Amino acid sequence: MITVHHLNFSRSTRVLWLLEELGLKYELIAYERDQNFRAPPALATVHPLGKAPILVDDDLVLAESGTILRYLEQKYGDGRLVPAPGTPDRAVHDEWLDFVESSAALPAMLTLLGAKTGGLSAGLAGFTAPELQKTLSYISDRVADRTYLMGDRLTLVDIQMSYLLATLRNAKQLDAFPAVAAYLGRLEDTAGLKKAIEVGGPMSPGARA
Numbered sequence: 048m049i050t051v052h053h054l055n056f057s058r059s060t061r062v063l064w065l066l067e068e069l070g071l072k073y074e075l076i077a078y079e080r081d082q083n084f085r086a087p088p089a090l091a092t093v094h095p096l097g098k099a100p101i102l103v104d105d106d107l108v109l110a111e112s113g114t115i116l117r118y119l120e121q122k123y124g125d126g127r128l129v130p131a132p133g134t135p136d137r138a139v140h141d142e143w144l145d146f147v148e149s150s151a152a153l154p155a156m157l158t159l160l161g162a163k164t165g166g167l168s169a170g171l172a173g174f175t176a177p178e179l180q181k182t183l184s185y186i187s188d189r190v191a192d193r194t195y196l197m198g199d200r201l202t203l204v205d206i207q208m209s210y211l212l213a214t215l216r217n218a219k220q221l222d223a224f225p226a227v228a229a230y231l232g233r234l235e236d237t238a239g240l241k242k243a244i245e246v247g248g249p250m251s252p253g254a255r256a
């Protein structure tokens with residue numbers, strides 16, 4: 048039995064999207080962010096980190112969206128959403144998958160947190176702004192002539208990338224990166240992401256997604 052502990056406006060949409068892509072049945076337990084945009088304490092009773100997403104599959108309790116995507120694909124997937132193991136494409140795919148929540152998330156989250164908290168210090172802004180530009184240029188170069196990050200077919204990295212780009216787009220950080228905004232639009236046009244948003248709500252406050 049698969050259960051997703053889902054928080055509104057969060058990364059758990061990634062997990063809902065993959066579950067919808069794989070056509071798996073699941074139970075959704077929904078939590079609401081508090082007035083400070085934090086998760087409620089109840090999430091920490093499921094996993095000590097108290098962050099979403101959390102996946103429960105029988106006795107297994109997993110946090111970290113990238114780990115959850117890999118686990119679900121390995122256990123329930125048919126190989127359609129990842130390049131073949133041991134190939135150069137798979138290594139590149141996994142590099143992108145790790146990149147989203149590490150190198151890319153750091154400047155993205157600092158930028159978003161800065162906007163919510165009255166701005167970053169000059170020192171931190173001096174690090175964050177060029178790092179975010181580099182990150183978005185890197186993604187832009189990759190998707191400018193590809194439908195999805197790995198080419199013509201949707202893979203786990205697109206699912207992982209969706210939340211990060213939706214939050215940045217809604218914070219007006221994609222205005223100078225039309226190829227990235229167009230790529231996000233292609234993700235939003237997929238039936239799987241549409242269904243995930245229908246089930247779990249938008250990924251980020253703002254006009255879209």
Ligand SMILES: N[C@@H](CCC(=O)N[C@@H](CS)C(=O)NCC(=O)O)C(=O)O
Nearest residue numbers: 057058085086098099100111112148
């Ligand atoms: N690296 C983790 C990040 C988890 C995370 O920060 N989740 C956010 C929602 S997008 C959260 O639960 N925030 C509420 C809080 O920390 O209080 C992942 O990819 O799952």
